[in-house]
Amino acid sequence: MAMxxxxxxxxxxxxxxxxxxxxxxxxxxxFALIVGVFGLLKYHSEKVARRNNGWVYNLITIASLxxxxxxxxxxGRGDSSPxxxxxxxxxxxxxxxxxxxxxxxxxxxAYRGFTARNMEAVLLLLSAVFIMFGIASIGNAIPxxxxxxxxxxxxxxxxxxxxxxxxxxxxxxxxxxRVILGxxxxxxxxx
Amino acid sequence: xxxxxxxxxxxxxxxxxxxxxxxxxxxxxFAESLLIGVSVGFLLVVAFDSTILPKALEPLGKSFGDILxxxxxxxxxxxxxxxxxxxxxxxxxxxxxxxxWMSRIALALYIGFGAGASIPANMQSFILSQIKASLMPFxxxxxxxxxxxxxxxxxxxxxxxxxxxxSKAHTGNFGRVAKxxxxxxxVFFGATFGYTVMARISLLIGRLTFLMRDWLGLIT
Amino acid sequence: MDFWLKVRHxxxxxxxxxxxxGVAVPLVMRIGLPVRVTRxxxxxFNYIExxxxxxxxxxxxxxxxxxxxxxxxxxxxxxxxxxxxNLKIIGMALRAEGNAIGRQAxxxxxxxFGKVEGSDxxxxxxxxxxxxxxxxxxxxxxxxFPRDDRGVSVSDIPLMQNxxxxxDIALVVSISDDDTPVYWINYGNARxxxxxxxxxxxxxxxxxxxxxNSGQAVGMIAGLKGAAEYEKLINKxxxxxxxxxxxxxxxxxxxGFIIVGNMAYFATRKRGQG
Numbered sequence: 028m029a030m031x032x033x034x035x036x037x038x039x040x041x042x043x044x045x046x047x048x049x050x051x052x053x054x055x056x057x058f059a060l061i062v063g064v065f066g067l068l069k070y071h072s073e074k075v076a077r078r079n080n081g082w083v084y085n086l087i088t089i090a091s092l093x094x095x096x097x098x099x100x101x102x103g104r105g106d107s108s109p110x111x112x113x114x115x116x117x118x119x120x121x122x123x124x125x126x127x128x129x130x131x132x133x134x135x136x137a138y139r140g141f142t143a144r145n146m147e148a149v150l151l152l153l154s155a156v157f158i159m160f161g162i163a164s165i166g167n168a169i170p171x172x173x174x175x176x177x178x179x180x181x182x183x184x185x186x187x188x189x190x191x192x193x194x195x196x197x198x199x200x201x202x203x204x205r206v207i208l209g210x211x212x213x214x215x216x217x218x
Numbered sequence: 219x220x221x222x223x224x225x226x227x228x229x230x231x232x233x234x235x236x237x238x239x240x241x242x243x244x245x246x247x248f249a250e251s252l253l254i255g256v257s258v259g260f261l262l263v264v265a266f267d268s269t270i271l272p273k274a275l276e277p278l279g280k281s282f283g284d285i286l287x288x289x290x291x292x293x294x295x296x297x298x299x300x301x302x303x304x305x306x307x308x309x310x311x312x313x314x315x316x317x318x319w320m321s322r323i324a325l326a327l328y329i330g331f332g333a334g335a336s337i338p339a340n341m342q343s344f345i346l347s348q349i350k351a352s353l354m355p356f357x358x359x360x361x362x363x364x365x366x367x368x369x370x371x372x373x374x375x376x377x378x379x380x381x382x383x384x385s386k387a388h389t390g391n392f393g394r395v396a397k398x399x400x401x402x403x404x405v406f407f408g409a410t411f412g413y414t415v416m417a418r419i420s421l422l423i424g425r426l427t428f429l430m431r432d433w434l435g436l437i438t
Numbered sequence: 439m440d441f442w443l444k445v446r447h448x449x450x451x452x453x454x455x456x457x458x459x460g461v462a463v464p465l466v467m468r469i470g471l472p473v474r475v476t477r478x479x480x481x482x483f484n485y486i487e488x489x490x491x492x493x494x495x496x497x498x499x500x501x502x503x504x505x506x507x508x509x510x511x512x513x514x515x516x517x518x519x520x521x522x523x524n525l526k527i528i529g530m531a532l533r534a535e536g537n538a539i540g541r542q543a544x545x546x547x548x549x550x551f552g553k554v555e556g557s558d559x560x561x562x563x564x565x566x567x568x569x570x571x572x573x574x575x576x577x578x579x580x581x582x583f584p585r586d587d588r589g590v591s592v593s594d595i596p597l598m599q600n601x602x603x604x605x606d607i608a609l610v611v612s613i614s615d616d617d618t619p620v621y622w623i624n625y626g627n628a629r630x631x632x633x634x635x636x637x638x639x640x641x642x643x644x645x646x647x648x649x650x651n652s653g654q655a656v657g658m659i660a661g662l663k664g665a666a667e668y669e670k671l672i673n674k675x676x677x678x679x680x681x682x683x684x685x686x687x688x689x690x691x692x693x694g695f696i697i698v699g700n701m702a703y704f705a706t707r708k709r710g711q712g
Contacts, residue, residue, distance in 0.1 A: 120425075
């Protein structure tokens with residue numbers, strides 16, 4: 028409520044409250060991240076303790092987390108530290124590889140699932156094909172395709188997204204008011 | 219071919235992840251477990267070092283030092299710094315059976331903060347600005363094509379909003395307008411899919427460039 | 439077994455292999471397809487180009503390592519443009535991994551231009567909780583970041599002497615792989631009228647067209663293609679431009695999959711198969 032009121036009442040008191048609440052929110056969020064880490068450790072520890080199927084992988088997770096934390100806290104986060112070496116040669120390549128796997132699955136999904144079964148699917152298909160062709164350099168070599176892609180993006184596609192945004196805006200305001208007024212309490216979990 | 223151990227390790231881990239494309243296997247699962255552990259360990263260090271230390275623990279230490287040097291006013295300052303730290307620490311109560319309710323206090327403050335901040339932001343950014351942008355083209359129409367586009371934007375916007383109105387059954391004329399909204403949404407999803415394909419292929423380009431250039435030296 | 443039925447149920451590993459070849463072969467054999475600069479990218483370029491020497495930019499690294507191949511070329515091109523114009527740059531991150539990525543990018547490109555940390559650029563570090571951070575920067579940068587990422591007090595950094603809040607910042611560039619720039623627009627631009635330019639992964643491109651249309655965003659750089667366009671504008675065609683041939687051929691491969699997949703679908707559907 029304070030965050031909402033101070034937007035319309037810019038007094039010194041409301042500005043002070045605003046500054047303190049934004050500061051507190053950052054600190055609480057940081058602690059929440061640490062809570063999440065502990066939650067993950069608890070989950071994997073239980074799997075290891077019960078010797079569940081594949082418990083060795085849970086142990087690898089815990090060990091790598093511990094090693095990374097020790098490297099970071101003991102040797103710092105400097106550019107040539109072991110912590111950053113692990114980030115550059117272990118974390119970054121693996122994470123980039125995991126995300127790049129999606130390109131293969133997108134191709135497979137396009138082959139198997141992207142069929143013109145009805146009018147909606149035809150529109151989706153045509154839009155996707157025109158965009159894929161138009162935004163790539165091969166489409167740039169034939170300007171008409173680039174122009175068609177731009178028209179789709181700036182008109183029908185943009186319009187639908189705008190409708191989604193207005194819907195999101197109205198929904199968010201309604202939910203936020205319900206939270207502020209205490210009607211919505213599901214975020215607190217089970218009573 | 220590279221002689222740097224880090225590059226070889228990165229290449230091995232990249233190929234370990236890609237082995238999943240053939241089938242699920244222990245090497246992939248090892249790499250996946252390693253990634254989770256390393257990523258979370260990284261987050262832990264950075265979150266503590268970047269935020270908790272300078273914004274919570276150091277001010278707490280400083281204000282405690284002020285108490286030892288100063289008087290009653292310093293105690294108030296210490297309490298003021300202690301409050302967010304205490305709220306953050308309360309979140310750990312969720313791990314203790316019977317005390318988990320205490321973690322809701324900090325959560326409630328955080329959710330309330332977000333709710334209050336979001337109302338004017340969403341109103342201004344998602345609703346007012348977007349409606350204005352939809353109507354503004356009508357003030358500067360100078361070609362037939364421009365007029366067609368402006369009308370199409372309004373028709374598309376209204377029909378999309380009709381589609382998302384679920385309190386009324388999508389039948390009759392209402393249903394027809396909602397159906398038109400569906401068509402606009404399909405065009406949007408198709409465009410998003412096209413861009414998604416582009417994005418994922420870009421990531422694959424990046425990894426293959428690393429393998430072929432940095433590791434094997436096949437390209438410059 | 440019927441030909442089209444075999445085609446319809448082809449082993450997906452063959453699809454994977456064709457996809458990999460579609461990307462790998464053009465990387466080795468250059469074609470040299472043209473890169474056409476779009477209005478969205480040139481808007482960002484022109485905005486930065488028209489800034490005066492000494493104006494301050496804020497680069498927020500709001501992405502993680504999964505999207506490095508798209509984001510690094512983009513951020514490198516932007517940094518090169520800004521440093522070549524002797525603009526001052528403040529870096530920060532709303533993601534933990536973005537902190538490391540951004541710091542390394544600043545150091546790498548800064549050294550390329552002989553820039554000095556503290557005077558020409560500063561990297562403030564990571565802050566969690568986007569909303570509070572973005573709102574907090576509107577009142578006091580020092581309150582949100584009392585120290586930079588090296589641990590130096592912000593009040594002791596020469597560059598930060600004249601930077602107090604958004605009023606001193608000419609443009610915020612959010613380099614992101616999710617909808618974080620929407621938060622910058624909602625809380626930074628809507629409340630404090632700071633100019634925002636999303637530099638995003640291509641997946642998120644369609645999300646930002648409404649903001650471009652309404653003028654809430656200065657422009658947009660989307661994906662590897664956007665980075666290639668920016669490289670062309672700064673006349674330093676490098677990582678992104680090199681990948682455009684592979685991008686195009688891979689797109690044709692996917693379009694080919696869609697066409698063949700549909701042919702197989704209709705051929706088998708008519709016979710009541712598949």
